[in-house]
Amino acid sequence: MRYEEWEPIYHEICDYFSFDPLEDDKAAHILSNLTNQDATQKLRTLINNQVVTVCGNAPTLENEINKISGIIIAADAASGVLIKNDITPDVIVTDLDGIDDYAVELNKNGTILVVHAHGDNISRINSWVLKFEGPLVLTTQGKPFGNVYNFGGFTDGDRAVFLAHAMQARKVNLVGFCLDDQDVTPMKKGKLLWARRLLKKLGYEC
Numbered sequence: 001m002r003y004e005e006w007e008p009i010y011h012e013i014c015d016y017f018s019f020d021p022l023e024d025d026k027a028a029h030i031l032s033n034l035t036n037q038d039a040t041q042k043l044r045t046l047i048n049n050q051v052v053t054v055c056g057n058a059p060t061l062e063n064e065i066n067k068i069s070g071i072i073i074a075a076d077a078a079s080g081v082l083i084k085n086d087i088t089p090d091v092i093v094t095d096l097d098g099i100d101d102y103a104v105e106l107n108k109n110g111t112i113l114v115v116h117a118h119g120d121n122i123s124r125i126n127s128w129v130l131k132f133e134g135p136l137v138l139t140t141q142g143k144p145f146g147n148v149y150n151f152g153g154f155t156d157g158d159r160a161v162f163l164a165h166a167m168q169a170r171k172v173n174l175v176g177f178c179l180d181d182q183d184v185t186p187m188k189k190g191k192l193l194w195a196r197r198l199l200k201k202l203g204y205e206c
């Protein structure tokens with residue numbers, strides 16, 4: 001999605017959650033200043049024209065492992081579920097609140113980390129990013145610049161789907177997405193509602 005198309009949606013999201021866009025920009029600049037890494041071309045080569053499975057972290061993921069095929073993109077904590085099931089994600093899309101030290105090891109061995117900056121993860125950016133030795137792609141939900149991209153999307157899960165579309169995947173399958181999950185906090189419910197709205201724009205009903 002082009003930024004011009006994304007921007008009005010982004011402002012609606014900021015109004016909904018009372019997020020401050022200036023804090024998002026501050027986070028994106030902190031991230032960009034920590035590393036000049038840019039594995040976007042590697043990511044594009046990996047995904048272009050391929051079948052991709054994006055794994056969300058709904059409780060159903062564990063029962064849907066057998067549906068995974070092609071290039072595997074894990075949304076944040078879904079990566080831990082995959083690892084427990086002996087599956088190595090090719091890509092992890094994360095705002096750094098759902099991963100653990102295993103992500104540093106995976107990244108060292110080639111898993112691409114797509115690290116998202118926002119106003120509420122600045123401390124996580126500062127504590128995690130310098131530990132990563134492998135390929136990184138940096139993202140923002142605000143205006144992109146330099147080595148910081150915006151492919152559209154909001155939560156780790158729907159952002160992963162927007163990313164796969166932006167990288168021209170041939171087909172994008174979703175597993176572990178249950179966006180009307182009622183067994184979550186009010187904040188999470190709001191985030192899943194937005195994920196659902198955004199994925200609907202790409203033609204997915206989940």
Ligand SMILES: Nc1ncnc2c1ncn2[C@@H]1O[C@H](COP(=O)(O)OP(=O)(O)OP(=O)(O)O)[C@@H](O)[C@H]1O
Pocket residue numbers: 055056057058059075076077078095097098154155156157158176177178179181184191192195
């Ligand atoms: N029922 C569900 N519960 C949680 N996540 C879900 C669910 N269904 C789909 N997802 C997707 O899985 C992604 C990764 O889940 P995780 O539990 O790591 O969330 P998170 O990292 O705390 O979410 P975020 O940081 O995006 O707020 C979410 O961003 C969401 O898009």
Ligand SMILES: Nc1nc2c(c(=O)[nH]1)N=C(CO)CN2
Pocket residue numbers: 019020024095118119120141154155156191
């Ligand atoms: N400012 C801000 N932005 C976000 C947040 C968040 O908690 N705060 N969470 C996200 C993942 O769902 C994506 N973007």
Ligand SMILES: [Mg+2]
Pocket residue numbers: 076077094095096097098156
């Ligand atoms: Mg997260």
